[in-house]
Amino acid sequence: MKKLSLIPVLLVGALLIYAAEDFPEWGSPSAPASASPLSSHFISNTGVDTEVPNMVTAVLADYRGFDTMFETVVVFIAGMAVLAILKNSSGPNSKKKIFHIETEPDIIVTNTVRLLIPVIQIFAFYVLAHGHVSPGGGFQGGVVMGASFIMIALSWDLDTALARFPVERCTVVAGLGIILYGGIGLLSMFLGGEFLDYAELANIFPVSREMARYHAMLGVEIGVGLTVTAIMFSLYANLSTEGRLKGGL
Amino acid sequence: MFEDGSIINELFIERLNYLIYVVLLLIGLHAMIAKNNLIKKLIGMSIFQTAIILFYVSVGVKEGATIPIYLPEHDPHGSHASHSDGNETEQSNHGPVVLDAELVKGYSNPLPHVLMLTAIVVGVATLGLALALCLRIYQGYGTIEEDEILAKIEGQEMGTKPSVVVKSVDSSKPATSQSAKPASKPKGSSSPSPKRSKASPRTKAKATSPTTKAKTSGAKPVSPKRKAAASKSTTTGSKKSPAKPKTAASKSTTKAKPKPRAKPKAKPTARAKATSTAKKATASKPKPKTPKK
Numbered sequence: 001m002k003k004l005s006l007i008p009v010l011l012v013g014a015l016l017i018y019a020a021e022d023f024p025e026w027g028s029p030s031a032p033a034s035a036s037p038l039s040s041h042f043i044s045n046t047g048v049d050t051e052v053p054n055m056v057t058a059v060l061a062d063y064r065g066f067d068t069m070f071e072t073v074v075v076f077i078a079g080m081a082v083l084a085i086l087k088n089s090s091g092p093n094s095k096k097k098i099f100h101i102e103t104e105p106d107i108i109v110t111n112t113v114r115l116l117i118p119v120i121q122i123f124a125f126y127v128l129a130h131g132h133v134s135p136g137g138g139f140q141g142g143v144v145m146g147a148s149f150i151m152i153a154l155s156w157d158l159d160t161a162l163a164r165f166p167v168e169r170c171t172v173v174a175g176l177g178i179i180l181y182g183g184i185g186l187l188s189m190f191l192g193g194e195f196l197d198y199a200e201l202a203n204i205f206p207v208s209r210e211m212a213r214y215h216a217m218l219g220v221e222i223g224v225g226l227t228v229t230a231i232m233f234s235l236y237a238n239l240s241t242e243g244r245l246k247g248g249l
Numbered sequence: 250m251f252e253d254g255s256i257i258n259e260l261f262i263e264r265l266n267y268l269i270y271v272v273l274l275l276i277g278l279h280a281m282i283a284k285n286n287l288i289k290k291l292i293g294m295s296i297f298q299t300a301i302i303l304f305y306v307s308v309g310v311k312e313g314a315t316i317p318i319y320l321p322e323h324d325p326h327g328s329h330a331s332h333s334d335g336n337e338t339e340q341s342n343h344g345p346v347v348l349d350a351e352l353v354k355g356y357s358n359p360l361p362h363v364l365m366l367t368a369i370v371v372g373v374a375t376l377g378l379a380l381a382l383c384l385r386i387y388q389g390y391g392t393i394e395e396d397e398i399l400a401k402i403e404g405q406e407m408g409t410k411p412s413v414v415v416k417s418v419d420s421s422k423p424a425t426s427q428s429a430k431p432a433s434k435p436k437g438s439s440s441p442s443p444k445r446s447k448a449s450p451r452t453k454a455k456a457t458s459p460t461t462k463a464k465t466s467g468a469k470p471v472s473p474k475r476k477a478a479a480s481k482s483t484t485t486g487s488k489k490s491p492a493k494p495k496t497a498a499s500k501s502t503t504k505a506k507p508k509p510r511a512k513p514k515a516k517p518t519a520r521a522k523a524t525s526t527a528k529k530a531t532a533s534k535p536k537p538k539t540p541k542k
Binding site for chain 2: 002005006008009010012013016017020023024025026027028029031033034036038039040042043044045046047048051052053054055056058059060064067068071074075078079081082085086133134135137139140142143228231232235238239242243
């Protein structure tokens with residue numbers, strides 16, 4: 001079986017190596033990825049269109065806002081699916097492996113974490129809010145924020161983390177993120193533009209059309225950040241306890 | 250060897266990024282196809298994903314360009330732009346300008362970065378979903394080895410019809426547990442369907458004993474039941490090397506079936522009996538046919 005599977009694998013490899021002949025050279029400025037009109041449009045016009053210095057954020061949340069919205073929905077659905085799969089799922093093989101950790105959490109670990117958590121969470125907000133001018137954004141900030149809750153669960157136990165961020169609230173927060181994203185899109189639609197055409201928000205906010213896009217992007221990123229935070233922690237809580245949400249690591 | 254134009258130079262120097270991506274992709278693909286363990290398949294999937302990400306990022310590299318974030322002199326709100334009064338919304342004084350073609354060359358394309366950014370996060374979420382499915386499979390079947398799961402599914406499908414229980418033994422070829430289970434069913438009628446044996450090592454240990462025993466006992470012709478014939482047919486049908494001990498195991502269980510009537514203490518499970526005989530058999534006559542790890 002293993003020998004047999006090598007045949008298609010090597011075949012694919014040979015084809016890919018053969019095709020690599022036609023790929024652009026390393027770092028070539030004339031490569032399709034760098035020379036396409038789309039690329040130069042993004043680079044030259046982002047500043048005028050949205051006044052966002054970080055082109056990645058502008059492309060992510062504005063030019064490709066529709067794509068990013070459904071990426072967020074995918075993350076949300078994955079989290080909900082994990083909840084649904086593992087809910088009440090203790091089968092005959094899982095019952096005997098409930099870990100009860102009697103030992104107290106280590107004092108050095110918990111005190112260090114106690115100092116670290118605020119820094120991590122503030123850094124998460126910074127990454128989220130500063131995503132317009134430096135590398136960062138909703139996805140990155142959300143992951144850092146979710147990691148802080150996972151850190152609580154690792155250094156104390158899951159119950160401590162769940163007391164601060166219950167899984168029910170995770171679901172609500174993740175849904176709120178999607179609603180915030182879609183709500184901004186719908187709002188701009190009701191104001192006369194198209195779905196996710198943030199420039200129309202200038203009609204109700206005292207900013208220019210460009211700055212409306214700038215600030216709407218921040219709102220959208222916050223929505224993404226909420227969803228990613230909640231789903232990251234809910235994934236950890238469910239997977240580490242097989243859906244029982246108590247005991248575990 | 251590394252002169253211009255040679256294939257080595259082409260492959261290892263100029264297009265090293267593509268070579269690495271192809272190698273990573275093949276590792277992932279092979280793991281997904283060939284590995285039996287579902288978790289290892291997932292690891293392969295992650296490696297595959299990493300290869301794609303590397304491909305995108307390496308294609309997006311542009312020589313002499315910086316990251317796709319405006320430098321201060323091009324920043325719409327940077328020091329250059331805001332010297333007039335610092336009011337961002339006023340564009341009459343300064344305002345951001347469209348970069349001309351020369352300046353565009355100084356920034357790399359943001360699009361591959363955007364695509365990979367979302368792909369990474371979505372990859373984490375889908376990996377979590379896959380792990381949840383693996384957990385569920387483990388809870389249901391007690392294993393995450395693909396062939397064992399398939400054997401158990403087959404056994405379940407056939408086991409639903411009581412008249413075809415014997416046949417289910419035949420069809421479920423790779424798993425010894427399957428062949429042992431129905432054999433123990435008729436005698437231990439009081440205990441409803443013994444638990445599926447979970448670990449393969451155990452079944453393997455069971456598997457060794459009967460071979461030795463059958464040989465030592467002069468290879469007495471097994472009662473020409475369908476089961477015995479069936480177990481023989483499994484030898485031909487089974488694909489893996491440990492097929493031999495397995496078939497022997499099923500044979501032994503069939504043969505040993507009439508005996509426990511006399512000895513009720515050996516009844517509880519076929520497993521316990523088999524292990525005990527295994528000890529005996531190995532003590533009496535160690536054979537080279539040891540269980541494979």
